[in-house]
Amino acid sequence: MIMTKPRIAIAGASGFIGIYAIEELSKNFRIRALCRNLPTTNSLNSDVQWFSCDLFNLKEAEIAFQDCDYILYLIHSMTKGSRLTQSTFDDLDLIIADNVRRSALKNNIKHIIYLGGIIPEINYGISRHLKSRNEVEIVLTCSGIPLTCIRAGIIIGSGGSSFQIVYRLVKTLKIMTTPKWTKSLSQPVDVNDVIQFIKLCVGNKEVYNKVIDIHGTELISYNELIIKIATLMKLKRTLITLPFFNLGLSKLWLYIITGIDYYTISPLIDSLKYDLKANHSLYFNNYIPNPISLNDSLQRAIENEEKNEIKPRRKTFEENKVRTVQRLNLPMGWDSIRLGKEYINWLPKVFFTIIRSKVNNNIVRFTFLKINLLTFEFSDDRSSTDRQLFYIKGGLLVIKKDYPPARFEFRISPHEQSAIAAIHDYYPSLPWPIYRIFQASFHKMVMYLFNKHLIKIQNKKV
Missing domain, CATH: 3.30.530.20 (START domain)
Incomplete structure (x- = not known):
């Protein structure tokens, strides 16, 4: 008797994490890869089904999750889809999370996994970006469906926004004036460790209704991360920290230098002023006892970035919607x-x-x-x-x-x-x-x- 693999819907399948997740999870699951615009080439993997879906549309979301067992939630509304979006990204996140909640209930989903961000120990006055990610967790919890919240700081991998920002700075500037927030600490984790942990969590009752912080091997400041990347790229870079260099100037500066969309940069920078240390990591430490070292992770990401020659995305707008x-x-x-x-x-x-x-x-x-x-x-x-x-x-x-x-x-x-x-x-x-x-x-x-x-x-x- 041939056993049918369970099906997992990946919301945000065309993004950085989604692409890595499809490749690994398709070994054990049938994949329904949700995205707004279907890729131009079909997957050669018969277990991967690309599915066009606008998760702002509840009816489409209900259809998208039909016959699925699990949901991997990777959506973060940091880009504007319509030509005029009159909203804050946290309200957009709220609608999508609520649509996923309602649709998951209607389709009897067994387990939801949400990849969010590490919340600082002192969460008073945290950024809207981190508040929004926390709010998505709360909304998904309201479904009553088992939920696993995986929280990460910087995820290292070619194509990831956080890594690309630092990589392009190092590649472009010999002397960098850095703002005060670059002294904040984080524990960058390799994208492959993230995906392996997600894979071990899907349908795993041990992690139902758990919040789990994931992390890499080093606790490091952004300044130190810049120097480490420069060293691996065999480039000499000088950093000068300016205390009066505020967040607003940082966003504008990074947008001009890196070419990454401002609406993506802005919420990310708002969150970088905090130390993002992993605290609730028992399950991650048990399941991934030997995370990929930061040096190996950065080296691989640099090589892939250089090989793929990823260019800044151009701004794309839909018709007058x-x-x-x-x-x-x-x-x-x-x-x-x-x-x-x-x-x-x-x-x-x-x-x-x-x-x-x-x-x-x-x-x-x-x-x-x-x-x-x-x-x-x-x-x-x-x-x-x-x-x-x-x-x-x-x-x-x-x-x-x-x-x-x-x-x-x-x-x-x-x-x-x-x-x-x-x-x-x-x-x-x-x-x-x-x-x-x-x-x-x-x-x-x-x-x-x-x-x-x-x-x-x-x-x-x-």
């Missing part, structure tokens, strides 16, 4: 149904009925001087008490009136007293510069005022 996400205060006792109704009733009042809302069965129209601006169609079958979904079906401000994924939603956060209001895959009809200056700014103001309105309601209850 919009995503906006705002986190809202949620009055106690409210669900998404009441929240949606409050928004529809509140909007005309705050704008003195200049903008009107008209509800007819499942259709909501927003009008200005009797001109239909937007038409929403309520989706009864895709809505619940913790999520209200409206498809954007028409109106003067919509250019693609029959584009199915265009939608507006309210959803309740599973882990805190808040809600998310989001527009996805919306194509505005206004010329792009005019849309950005006027309509996008107007929407941002509207959601700000609506949030203030919700805070007032909550304060009255208190």
